[in-house]
Amino acid sequence: MHADHHDHHGEEEVHVTTGGYVTGFILAVILTVIPFWLVMGDVIQDRSTAVMVLGLFAVVQVVVHMYFFLHMNGKIQGGWTMMSTIFAVVFVAITLAGTLWVMFHMNTNMMPKHTELPVLAQPAAPAAVEATEATPAVDAAAPAAQQQPAEAAHPGHSSKE
Numbered sequence: 001m002h003a004d005h006h007d008h009h010g011e012e013e014v015h016v017t018t019g020g021y022v023t024g025f026i027l028a029v030i031l032t033v034i035p036f037w038l039v040m041g042d043v044i045q046d047r048s049t050a051v052m053v054l055g056l057f058a059v060v061q062v063v064v065h066m067y068f069f070l071h072m073n074g075k076i077q078g079g080w081t082m083m084s085t086i087f088a089v090v091f092v093a094i095t096l097a098g099t100l101w102v103m104f105h106m107n108t109n110m111m112p113k114h115t116e117l118p119v120l121a122q123p124a125a126p127a128a129v130e131a132t133e134a135t136p137a138v139d140a141a142a143p144a145a146q147q148q149p150a151e152a153a154h155p156g157h158s159s160k161e
Contacts, residue, residue, distance in 0.1 A: 016071065024068025031061040 035057045037043070044050040066072045066085070074082045 020068055024064060027064045027068070028061060031057055031064060 035054050038050070038053065044053060072081050072085060076082075
C-alpha cells in the first residue's frame with residue numbers, strides 16, 4: 001500500500017498565504033473606514049439611504065471575513081461548510097424578518113391612535129384646591145357606625161353565651 005498517499009478524493013485543501021491575509025486585512029480596513037467617514041462626515045442626509053448603504057458595507061465585510069479569514073468557499077469539505085453557512089444566514093434572516101413583522105403589527109394594532117386617547121380633565125384651580133384642604137371632610141356614616149351594638153357589628157358572635 002501507499003503509506004504516503006493521502007486519501008483526499010475530490011477535496012481541495014485550504015491554501016493559506018500571508019498575501020491572502022494581507023488582502024483580507026486591507027479590504028476589512030477599507031470597508032470599516034468608508035462607513036465611518038460616511039457617518040462622521042454626515043455625507044448621506046437621508047436616514048433610510050444611509051441605513052441601506054451601511055448595511056451593504058456590513059454584508060460585504062462579512063463576506064470578506066468569511067472568505068479571507070475563515071477560508072469558506074464551495075470547494076472545502078465538499079461544500080458542506082458553505083451549505084451550513086447558507087442555512088444559518090437564511091435562518092437568521094427569517095427570524096429577523098419575523099420579529100420585525102410581529103413588532104410592527106403589534107405596534108400598529110395595539111397602540112391607540114391619538115384621536116382615540118381620552119381627554120384628560122384639567123387640574124383644579126389653586127384657589128379651589130386650597131378651599132377643599134382647609135375644610136375637613138365630614139363623614140356622615142361614622143357616627144352611625146359607632147352607635148351600632150356589638151352583635152350587629154359581628155354577626156354570629158354573641159356576648160350573651
